[in-house]
Amino acid sequence: MSEPRATRETKPPASRVMVLRCPGLCADDVASGKRPAERGADPGAEREVARAFESVIQAVTEFCPAVEAVEPGVCAFAARGPARYFGGEEAVAGKIIAAVADLGIECRIGVADGLFAARLAARENARHDAREDAHAGAHAGAHGDAMTLIPPGTTGEFLGRQPVTVLADPELAGLLIRLGIRTLADLATLPVKDVANRFGAVGTAAHRLASGYDPRPVAVRPPAEDLSVAQEFDPPETSAEPLVFAAKTLAEQLHAGLAAKGLSCVRVQVYARWDDGRELSRLWRHDGLLTAVQVADRVRWQLDGWRAGPEAAKEVGGVVLLRLGPDQLVRATGQQLALWGEAVVTDRVARAAMRVQALLGHDAVLRPSLSGGRNVAEQVTQRPFWDKGEPRFPRDRPWPGQIPGAAPACVFSEPRAAEVTDDGGQPVTVSGRCVVSGIPAALTVGGDAPREVTGWAGPWPLTERWWEPDEVSRRARFQLVTDDGRAWLAAVRDGRWQIEGGYWLWAGTIRRFRGGNCRSG
Amino acid sequence: MDSVEVALVDVKARRRLSAAPLPGAPGAGPGTGEAGAGEAVAGEPGMFPVAPALRELLPRGGLARGSVVTVPDSGLLCMAVVAAASADGAWCAIAGMPEAGLAAGAGLGLDLERTLLVPYLGSVTGGSVTGGSVTGGSVTGGSVTGGSAGWPQVVASLLDGCELVLVRPPSRASAQVRQRLEATLRRARGVLVVAGDWPGAQVRLRVTAQGWTGLGDGFGRLRACCAEVVADGRGEAARAKTRWLWLPAEDGTVSVADPADIPLGMPGEEPGRGGLRVVNGG
Numbered sequence: 057m058s059e060p061r062a063t064r065e066t067k068p069p070a071s072r073v074m075v076l077r078c079p080g081l082c083a084d085d086v087a088s089g090k091r092p093a094e095r096g097a098d099p100g101a102e103r104e105v106a107r108a109f110e111s112v113i114q115a116v117t118e119f120c121p122a123v124e125a126v127e128p129g130v131c132a133f134a135a136r137g138p139a140r141y142f143g144g145e146e147a148v149a150g151k152i153i154a155a156v157a158d159l160g161i162e163c164r165i166g167v168a169d170g171l172f173a174a175r176l177a178a179r180e181n182a183r184h185d186a187r188e189d190a191h192a193g194a195h196a197g198a199h200g201d202a203m204t205l206i207p208p209g210t211t212g213e214f215l216g217r218q219p220v221t222v223l224a225d226p227e228l229a230g231l232l233i234r235l236g237i238r239t240l241a242d243l244a245t246l247p248v249k250d251v252a253n254r255f256g257a258v259g260t261a262a263h264r265l266a267s268g269y270d271p272r273p274v275a276v277r278p279p280a281e282d283l284s285v286a287q288e289f290d291p292p293e294t295s296a297e298p299l300v301f302a303a304k305t306l307a308e309q310l311h312a313g314l315a316a317k318g319l320s321c322v323r324v325q326v327y328a329r330w331d332d333g334r335e336l337s338r339l340w341r342h343d344g345l346l347t348a349v350q351v352a353d354r355v356r357w358q359l360d361g362w363r364a365g366p367e368a369a370k371e372v373g374g375v376v377l378l379r380l381g382p383d384q385l386v387r388a389t390g391q392q393l394a395l396w397g398e399a400v401v402t403d404r405v406a407r408a409a410m411r412v413q414a415l416l417g418h419d420a421v422l423r424p425s426l427s428g429g430r431n432v433a434e435q436v437t438q439r440p441f442w443d444k445g446e447p448r449f450p451r452d453r454p455w456p457g458q459i460p461g462a463a464p465a466c467v468f469s470e471p472r473a474a475e476v477t478d479d480g481g482q483p484v485t486v487s488g489r490c491v492v493s494g495i496p497a498a499l500t501v502g503g504d505a506p507r508e509v510t511g512w513a514g515p516w517p518l519t520e521r522w523w524e525p526d527e528v529s530r531r532a533r534f535q536l537v538t539d540d541g542r543a544w545l546a547a548v549r550d551g552r553w554q555i556e557g558g559y560w561l562w563a564g565t566i567r568r569f570r571g572g573n574c575r576s577g
Numbered sequence: 578m579d580s581v582e583v584a585l586v587d588v589k590a591r592r593r594l595s596a597a598p599l600p601g602a603p604g605a606g607p608g609t610g611e612a613g614a615g616e617a618v619a620g621e622p623g624m625f626p627v628a629p630a631l632r633e634l635l636p637r638g639g640l641a642r643g644s645v646v647t648v649p650d651s652g653l654l655c656m657a658v659v660a661a662a663s664a665d666g667a668w669c670a671i672a673g674m675p676e677a678g679l680a681a682g683a684g685l686g687l688d689l690e691r692t693l694l695v696p697y698l699g700s701v702t703g704g705s706v707t708g709g710s711v712t713g714g715s716v717t718g719g720s721v722t723g724g725s726a727g728w729p730q731v732v733a734s735l736l737d738g739c740e741l742v743l744v745r746p747p748s749r750a751s752a753q754v755r756q757r758l759e760a761t762l763r764r765a766r767g768v769l770v771v772a773g774d775w776p777g778a779q780v781r782l783r784v785t786a787q788g789w790t791g792l793g794d795g796f797g798r799l800r801a802c803c804a805e806v807v808a809d810g811r812g813e814a815a816r817a818k819t820r821w822l823w824l825p826a827e828d829g830t831v832s833v834a835d836p837a838d839i840p841l842g843m844p845g846e847e848p849g850r851g852g853l854r855v856v857n858g859g
Contacts, residue, residue, distance in 0.1 A: 402668075404737070404738050405668050405693070405738045405739060406738075407737070407738060408670075408693075408734050408735055408737050408738020408739060409693060409738065411734040411737075411738075412695055412731050412734050412735065415730060415731055415734070416695070416697075416698075416731065420695055420696075420697065421693055421694070421695055422693070422694040422695075422696065423689075423692065423693065423694070424679045424689045424692055424694055425689055425690075426679075426680065426683055426689060432678070432680065435680045436679040436680055436689075438694060438696075441693065459798075460798055461791070461798045461799050461800060462681065462684070462799055462800070462801070462802075462825050462827075462829060463678055463680035463681040463683075463684055463829070464678045464680075464681060465652045465653035465656070465677075465678045465681045466652060466676045466677070466678050467676055467677075467678045467679075467680075468676055469675065469676070492795075495794070495795070511789070511792035511793060511794065511797075512792065512794065512795060513792050513793065513795060513796055513797050513798055513799075514795075535792060535798060535799050537789050537792050537799075541786065541787040541788050541789070542787070543789045543792070543799050543802070557678065559789065559799055559802065560652060560653075560787065
């Protein structure tokens with residue numbers, strides 16, 4: 057029984073952490089465990105919230121420069137330094153609450169030993185927990201219920217009173233409650249090895265939290281800095297050349313700013329605003345490889361592509377603002393180009409690909425690669441130009457069930473509906489034991505006239521992903537040859553015939569042509 | 578810009594550079610896969626190689642730079658035309674053919690590492706959006722500027738970057754669009770393979786008969802296809818040539834069919850299942 061207590065006493069004293077929580081800006085409620093996506097937040101509102109939170113952090117930075125944004129609406133910092141400077145934790149918290157209130161945003165502050173306890177203290181309902189426990193010394197301070205201070209050394213008791221639902225893992229919490237473990241104190245009393253045995257890594261992590269160990273110290277947030285560069289045009293610029301010229305200068309500034317920080321960006325965002333309020337923004341792959349002139353080229357293509365689009369049918373005004381912003385900052389570590397074994401994209405090809413991407417969008421230009429998979433449609437992976445990644449169906453695995461022999465020259469991403477009938481005109485079906493009801497005699501694809509089937513093979517059954525109820529696919533595949541000399545890859549799925557691919561030498565409008573005697577040669 | 582990277586890095590290309598191209602060697606189809614913008618001798622009849630089985634069909638045994646080749650529709654034939662050049666180091670763009678079976682193309686020798694796909698060519702017609710002074714800015718490379726947006730502009734961009742461009746135009750190209758694209762093609766010194774109609778194409782290829790072997794009545798599998806391919810066109814290609822090819826052969830490539838092997842079900846004979854049938858000659 058006294059074991060966990062002993063471990064807690066031997067651990068180094070946790071540092072005092074102050075957590076500020078803005079209930080109005082929180083995306084994630086610890087108690088309910090809901091994510092913003094589930095609450096159906098729209099991106100516009102999300103951006104608004106992010107901007108408000110950014111201003112909160114700026115306000116807090118006035119008191120303590122090293123602030124960690126824990127999650128949307130919640131930030132944390134080490135309380136010791138500011139408390140010493142401003143004369144006590146309560147004084148700091150009061151000043152911060154006042155400063156944030158000046159922004160028109162409501163917030164709560166919790167102070168405790170360790171980040172986890174401080175976050176719990178900052179929750180609304182932590183207040184009366186602490187009040188109930190007046191003898192422990194927790195008090196609500198001058199700002200009434202807006203702050204909860206857990207005095208040093210009493211964090212253990214505070215944590216112990218919390219229900220297990222605060223662990224933000226509904227599954228684990230539900231299980232613990234059914235086992236009769238209702239509070240963190242109950243959990244912390246259990247020997248850690250038993251918890252590890254029963255609940256694995258999740259349980260161990262929960263046990264550590266319940267015992268007052270934080271998973272990590274408060275991480276310092278580097279002061280936010282806007283590395284984007286922008287130029288305004290007054291009067292609005294209507295011709296492309298000055299814009300492209302300005303873009304080149306901006307790109308030089310952007311690169312200089314990034315290089316001074318030893319940073320590089322994965323993508324660069326080009327944003328333009330017209331005088332009538334229309335906006336155009338596109339991300340371009342950068343990877344620290346582009347020169348200023350190349351960035352300017354992308355600006356030119358983007359403007360060209362926009363002009364070619366349907367939007368441009370309207371009256372074209374002038375550009376009032378052009379902004380280049382780095383996206384996904386990474387440390388500049390230099391680039392190692394492929395030595396061999398990989399086809400190098402020459403400048404010429406890259407430029408062509410990007411021009412088409414500027415016209416049709418990023419996903420319009422694809423690079424194929426052969427991959428595995430049992431179906432013909434899976435055997436080529438297509439990925440947008442510049443994107444990297446592993447194919448979903450690696451090629452070096454065995455894929456039993458592939459159709460042997462020649463690959464079809466036409467592969468339909470959406471199979472075409474078809475009908476196959478036997479000599480008596482009855483639809484051909486395939487039983488659950490893969491027995492064909494009759495010999496295929498005629499094939500009708502879509503609205504075409506029926507074709508006579510002159511040869512067939514199959515069925516080759518294939519059951520895929522039977523362990524995934526949503527993705528399970530059970531099919532029997534056939535190869536058919538029709539009297540016009542074409543070969544088809546057909547499949548029966550849920551009792552319906554569909555054409556997955558064709559082996560003919562050309563596709564498109566399918567015309568019937570009968571009569572084998574008009575060959576002159 | 579002129580393929581310095583290729584010369585430095587791509588071992589294949591390096592080998593090719595050291596093997597001096599044989600000027601004007603007929604039929605040999607010397608490797609001329611490097612990015613062609615800076616080729617030394619102006620007017621040199623640069624050719625892209627084709628598979629040996631197709632050499633006899635094409636004038637001078639290869640694909641002449643700056644020429645247009647038409648096939649009736651997308652499918653294996655258009656990929657077979659460019660496969661050897663792609664394997665030799667040229668970049669290939671396939672535009673407007675979302676259903677192209679690239680696994681079959683790879684079997685013919687198409688190098689997917691050097692293939693760009695633009696499955697959908699966007700707007701069907703040229704939008705003709707000339708937006709006053711903003712459009713005044715010229716487009717890099719001086720390709721189709723202003724005027725018609727849409728697929729011709731995409732194809733022009735692809736021609737600037739890739740030596741081989743396969744395209745199925747979503748709409749019929751007007752004479753003006755064709756002229757512009759041909760000008761871009763001549764400047765870029767590539768080859769345009771059009772799946773569809775293109776008046777004035779140097780070479781027209783079509784399949785007049787095809788038949789598959791390997792499939793019986795409920796047994797077997799598709800093994801190879803025997804096809805009669807006819808080539809005609811303008812100038813040197815004006816006289817029609819006909820060849821029987823395995824397209825694809827059993828190993829996925831294209832090869833010449835021995836007349837003895839042609840699985841021909843002649844009209845008088847017993848119309849064997851899986852035998853050849855004449856199809857629309859387009």
